Amino acid sequence: MPFSAKVADCLGFNNVICPETVPFVVSNVVPEYEQICLFKDTPKMSKSLPKRSEDYSLWYNELVKRAGLAENSAVRGCMVIKPYGYAIWEKMQRQLDDMFKRTGHENAYFPLFVPKSLFEAEEKNAEGFAKECAVVTHYRLQTDPDNPGKLRVDPNAKLEEELIVRPTSEAIIWSTYKNWIQSYRDLPLLINQWANVVRWEMRTRLFLRTAEFLWQEGHTAHATAEEALAETRQMLDVYAEFAEEWMALPVVKGVKTENERFAGALETYCIEGLMQDGKALQAGTSHFLGQNFAKAFDVQFANKEGGLEYVWGTSWGVSTRLMGALVMAHSDDDGLILPPRLAPVQVVIVPIYKTGQLDELKERIRPIQMGLLARGISVKLDDRDTERPGFKFAEWELKGVPVRLAIGMRDLDNGTVEVARRDTKEKLNLPLADIVSSIDLLLQDIQTNIYRRASAFRDTHTTRVESYEEFKQVLDGPGGFVVAHYDGTSETEERIKEETKATIRCLALAEPDEDGVCIVTGKPSTRRAHFARAY
Amino acid sequence: MPFSAKVADCLGFNNVICPETVPFVVSNVVPEYEQICLFKDTPKMSKSLPKRSEDYSLWYNELVKRAGLAENSAVRGCMVIKPYGYAIWEKMQRQLDDMFKRTGHENAYFPLFVPKSLFEAEEKNAEGFAKECAVVTHYRLQTDPDNPGKLRVDPNAKLEEELIVRPTSEAIIWSTYKNWIQSYRDLPLLINQWANVVRWEMRTRLFLRTAEFLWQEGHTAHATAEEALAETRQMLDVYAEFAEEWMALPVVKGVKTENERFAGALETYCIEGLMQDGKALQAGTSHFLGQNFAKAFDVQFANKEGGLEYVWGTSWGVSTRLMGALVMAHSDDDGLILPPRLAPVQVVIVPIYKTGQLDELKERIRPIQMGLLARGISVKLDDRDTERPGFKFAEWELKGVPVRLAIGMRDLDNGTVEVARRDTKEKLNLPLADIVSSIDLLLQDIQTNIYRRASAFRDTHTTRVESYEEFKQVLDGPGGFVVAHYDGTSETEERIKEETKATIRCLALAEPDEDGVCIVTGKPSTRRAHFARAY
Known part of the structure; x- marks a missing residue:
């Protein structure tokens, strides 16, 4: 069976033609349909997770791996972000990107490499990152004459100037801004970039500290210090709003001391969350750069009076580190607890059936599935015939799916559904009649409850x-x-x-x-x- | 004024509280609102574009730069993708990503670096890319003792094994798949990655051939050759559908000869478009890898009968090269011609007014704007008081905005609007009463017309x-x-x-x-x- 047909089959329908702006054949699907077939890479759980109370650090690492979020790669300090983890990151990205655009920012893309001469132009920044830089020195491999079948760096292909793999992009971006900014009319310049960066950390941990990580970095330029400071604070507020409303993570907004400031900034603002082991985690930073980078890269603008002034800058970023914060803030000894707004699968349905009943049961479950999908709720029907319900329950608990429905023929006959919420582990029997509205409300309640619980923890700590x-x-x-x-x-x-x-x-x-x-x-x-x- | 307020002000409303799943304050906006304030980086046009007939290559380069799509960077062969160009790429990404997910694929992320020993494991692939690889050899800089204030590579920070900046990710991904695949139940494995890659090309051109570029790369693993071949062909069809329906670019689907095959593949399928200068452009490739990578990385699975077999693989990708194809396939001597489905701004409104009239006119234009937005059409009101209408017309033609409305008081009094379509340069006077529907239809017609024109060109060529x-x-x-x-x-x-x-x-x-x-x-x-x- 072709794959598209397989996907369609999950929902029991085939390609539907819908009105489109162009009269070509378009394969159409219901919203969030794609969740249906995802995430089959869960490893079999041979044993339970380590307990938080016994070894918080081990619990975290095992949870990240077993829940299918990420794993270590063959490259020292670099991780592989697995599909389930990446799906959460995509949800984070989508929301943050919307928030950036709402506040007037545009995306762009700048080179991965920074020539050494540009890298060192802003001294403090260069000094701050020099000790952890991956450096490209050559641009070709050749057959190794001493090792047939092996390759070696071609000694004749040495770069004239070394290239630094960006640890952050201020240098390359401000060297570009020099050409983009001439007059006050070119300001403010409000740009964001989604990118990978590399910092050669010696001790790494999945998501929290990796040699390569994914992030966004905003880089803005303004005519006045006041405006740049207002931008710095605005983006701090955006980060705090995202952390609290989407990640359900209460944060303390504040300003760093000089010791902890970003290299090259005049002020670094941050949001700080608290993890369940009582340790804090910096979840985002927003820097007021003053005129440091403008001076280093000679970015001046003609003001309204015709005088030349240096531009004022900001930069701000959050990274895949947020994934670590999300895991550590809410999860328990049974697995992830994901806030519904970031959960790739919000509802999982486990059919409870006797041999031979599955097809009929699936048919009767379909209206519930479709009702949830129509409400914009992502739902997965776990119809694997190879696993028992108890196994499935544990697996979806490990993966932090907020709501689980267990549905058997008898439930349907009685007009009820057994609903389990992941955050409190409560089970409810809800009437089938308005199950979609009930689940919608339940998801909202879970989002709020997770936030309240984290807030209470933070307050008592x-x-x-x-x-x-x-x-x-x-x-x-x-x-x-x-x-x-x-x-x-x-x-x-x-x-x-x-x-x-x-x-x-x-x-x-x-x-x-x-x-x-x-x-x-x-x-x-x-x-x-x-x-x-x-x- | 804070920026969010500035954005809201563009539409004449402030933060609206809307029902949300969590009871926090949420700043809400209308769909596509973000288009309103975008793309002010258009350079003043000091002179007209070179003509295609005189120097097609120069025309292309100048157009890419002047329309604000991309420019060369300080790093040899690497480009900066500017906001307007990136906005088009984002639209491409969104649509392709949807299509990949509809066909059952999930996104993940693998490391930027490939250790040399992994890189060389699949010989043909290694050989194919060895001559254009950026190689990381060191992980630290230090103060240069001979040049105070400068940095140099720290000779004591040499990597034990060189890292190749990925030119493509088969090696790193198949080395990971080895751990993900044990049984037929783990197959098919359908993964896609959005990433940057580096190929050290000697002669580069914006979008068409750059040392670093952005792309997606699908990497799938299957139990049988038939299934892998079906996947290869399916993704070719997805690319062709995208090119034709979204880019309005007719393509020839075919298979490469051995000379042009991807290094390490058994078959390379491709879509080929035709540019206005009569040259072809490879717009996407889909490779049947056979068992080459499975054998190189020892990826075997237990089949249903309990025997061990090597996995069958595919890989497929499109890149920012598509941006070059988009520009070259449709545009003219006045600038870009963007298909409406990929245009970041689909409609621009240029107000025609006498001094002092602008505010009143904007007030009267607002319902048109809001009507278009409500229909999901992105619209920009160009209310700059510093430029004349003729200048604005030329600027939006350069940027390829599909539909332009020129609206003055008299038009509104008469109940008509002057509508110009970018593709044919026709001007129409349309009744104000059903202007939103008319424009919706017009956008569809432009999409179809551009495709038909390119098809006719392809057929006659x-x-x-x-x-x-x-x-x-x-x-x-x-x-x-x-x-x-x-x-x-x-x-x-x-x-x-x-x-x-x-x-x-x-x-x-x-x-x-x-x-x-x-x-x-x-x-x-x-x-x-x-x-x-x-x-």
Whole structure:
């Protein structure tokens, strides 16, 4: 059977001709149909997951692999993002991209490589990334004369100038902006790029820290510092909105201290989430670059009065690291718990049947499937005849599907459906009559509940302390954010980091001015910082 | 004014709260709203484009740059895809991605780098790409002791094994598939990847041939040769459907000769389009890999009978090269002509007004804008007060916007709108009353017309010849496809190429078996080939 027919067959219909703007034959399908046939790469679960309470780190790694999100590759530090993981990333991308466009940004694409001379033009940025750069030095391989059948780098194909695989694109983009910006009329320039970047990290972990990762990087140019700062803050708000509304991840918005600032920025804003092990995770950053890159790449504009000024810049990014945050914030010892808005499959239907009944049962389930699809809810019917329901239940729990329906003939005869929600593991018997509306509401409730649960965790794991003793006790006890006064110096910050492994995650924007004394030095302080051990 | 407010202001409304699945504040917008504020990077046209008839190649390059599609970058052979060009690519991606998913494929992401030992595992593939590979040899830079303020490669940070920047991903993907495939139940494996790849080409041209380009690459694995061949052919059909229905580009589907086959494939299928200068352009390829990669990477599966067999593979891809085909197939001496289905802006409205009238006129135009948006038609109101209508007309012609409305007070009073179509340059006065429906139909008509025009050109530039003399005359005259008998040997193919610069684009699938004699050697032939000079 051809594959398109196979897909159509999943839904029991064949190519449907629909009105289209061009009179060619078009194969048409219902929305979200594609979810039907996806994600068959789940490995058989030979044993249960490690427990979070016993080894959080191992639990995370095993969960990412077993749920089919990602795995390590043959390339040191680089991961393979598997279909189920990539489907979640695609949902993230789609939503973020919409939000960027709504705020006036356009996408573009800049080269993967940065010539060394451009790379080093903005000194702080270059210095910040030089230690972890993949460098292309040659452009050809040849047969190895000492090893027949093997290849080696062709020594005659050395590049005149080395190329850095972009760890971030400020250098290549600002060297381009020089030609795009002449006058105030060319500003603001609001560009985003979806791309891969490479940072040669020595210790890597799936999604959280990988040598290559996927991200978006916004790079904007403005006529005034005020406007650039407003953009920096706006994109921070966009990230926070995305984290909270889509990932169901409450975040603290704040500004980094100098120690933690992006290399080349004047200010780095960030959103910080809290994971279930009490460690913080930086989920997105938005940088006010001042005129640093404009000066490094000589990007000036003629203002309305005809004078020449350097342009003001911002850059901002989130990456596949968000996948790690999503996993660690919500999931449990049975597997992923995905917020419905990012779940590739929102509802799974497991038919409960006796031998020979499956076809008839599928026929009777079809209206439910179609009703959910029509409501824009992605649904998968797990009609594998090779696995028992219990196995299927465990598998979809591992994959974090928010809602599971178990449907047998008797249920249908009784006009009810057994509905299990992944977040609380509650089971409900819901009337068949308005099952689509019920599930729609249930998905909304799950989204809200996951967010509330993470918020409650964050709140109970945010502790205001008044002494260094208390500070350490909290870190070694429940963990989480420790909100404390410090004297504002890098020395004290470094000392705390060395002694406790906690860093200043941010100076939270919501934190009011308050007179106090540094928990370490006793010197005066006017504002508390959010400390935490962090990923 | 914050940017989101600025966007909202373009449409005259502010954040609208709409029902959402989560009770957070959500900024909402109308569909396609984002088109409103896009693409202000058009350079002032200091002079008109070169003419196609005088210098087709120069015309193409200038058009790509001036229309804001792409430009050369600071990195040799790499381009910057500018926002307007990227917006078209995004539309292509979205549609192709939908088509891939409809045929059962899932997206995933594999590493950018291929360790040399994996790269060389499939010999023919390695040999085919070795001469144009960017190679990463080091992973760190350091301060250059001889050049303070400069960086150099850290000689102590040499990789143990060189990494090849992927020119294509068969090697890295098949080395992964080895772990994903054990049993017939794991098959077929239907994966696609959107990615950047690098081929160190010596002579590059924007979109058509660049050192780095963007593409998608499908990589599938099957239990039988028949199924893999069916997949290869199915994806060829998907590409052909996309080219014809979306790009309005008629294509010849066919199979490559051995000379032109993908390195490592048993068969390469392709779609070939014809450009306005009579040269062919390969727009997509779909490869039947046989068991070559399965054997090179030892990917075997247990069949239903419990025996071990090597897996059968396919791979298939289209790239940003399609952008070049799109430009060259339809555009004219005044600029781009974009098929409505891929045009980022489908309708531009140019207000015609006297000083002081603009605000009132915009108010009266708004219902037209909103009506078009509601119909899913992307529309831009060009309300710049700094440019005259004639300038705006020329600019939107350059950018290939399919439909232009010029609207003044008098038109509105008379209940008519002046409508210009980009493809034929016809102007119509259409009644205001059903303007939205009229424009919808007009866009469909433009899509069809562009396709028909390109088809007619292709047909009049496809010549069946019976002698080598005639063959050369056609090539040096009108050009296009020359359909001729040849004896099926690589020698004859090479000789023709050397003597005429024409290559066999494909053995067209629609070409019937036919007895004849080779135009060069007089030897017997059973099938005609499609020859052409090509990009």
